[in-house]
Amino acid sequence: MILAGLMFSGRIMGFTGDAVYELTFRGLAPAVQTGNSAADNSFMIGAGLLLIIIAALAAILLYRYRKLQKTAVFAAIAGAVIVCALELYYWNLAAKTYNAGMMPHIRMVFPVIIIILAVLALSGISRDEKIVKSYDRLR
Numbered sequence: 856m857i858l859a860g861l862m863f864s865g866r867i868m869g870f871t872g873d874a875v876y877e878l879t880f881r882g883l884a885p886a887v888q889t890g891n892s893a894a895d896n897s898f899m900i901g902a903g904l905l906l907i908i909i910a911a912l913a914a915i916l917l918y919r920y921r922k923l924q925k926t927a928v929f930a931a932i933a934g935a936v937i938v939c940a941l942e943l944y945y946w947n948l949a950a951k952t953y954n955a956g957m958m959p960h961i962r963m964v965f966p967v968i969i970i971i972l973a974v975l976a977l978s979g980i981s982r983d984e985k986i987v988k989s990y991d992r993l994r
Contacts, residue, residue, distance in 0.1 A: 856911035858965040859904045859934075867900070867942065867962045872955030880904055883945050900941050906934035907969060914976065921984050928977050935969040942966070 866877040866886075875886040882897035910930035917924045942963060949955045 856908050856915075858969050859907040859911070862904055862938075862962050862965055863901075865962065866960060868946070868960050869958035870946075870949040870953065870955035871958055872949075872953050874953070874955075876949055876953060876955055878942070878945050878949075883949060897941075900938060903934045903937040903941065907931050907938070910934060911973075921980055921987075924980055925977065928973050928980065932970055932973045932977075935966040935973065938966040939970075 863880050866879050868878045869886065870876040870878070870883075876883055877886045878900075880901040882900065884896065910927045914924050914927035914931065917927060946957055949957070
């Protein structure tokens with residue numbers, strides 16, 4: 856949730872070529888805005904990040920309902936996969952269309968870290984389910 860929120864605060868990755876482009880949650884645009892010259896504006900990265908944040912919050916708040924909690928974690932994983940796919944799409948778009956090379960940024964790996972942490976959360980939820988079932992058998 857925190858990592859997805861941090862991705863809203865700046866550029867995710869940059870590209871250099873004839874001009875300098877940056878990928879933010881709004882899409883791919885020139886780093887120096889000259890009028891209305893947006894390269895490729897898209898709300899999809901922002902929507903994926905919002906999906907991650909909302910699903911992570913839901914997973915935290917639904918600690919009593921493990922099936923819904925699992926569904927929320929799966930939604931967070933889906934949002935992170937969408938953001939990863941969009942990063943790769945924009946990387947390919949910048950390389951082919953604008954003949955630009957990538958300048959990596961730390962925010963670029965946040966979706967991968969989110970996926971890893973969500974899978975760990977999913978295994979923890981499954982472990983909790985097993986513990987609760989074993990206690991029910993003891994009663």
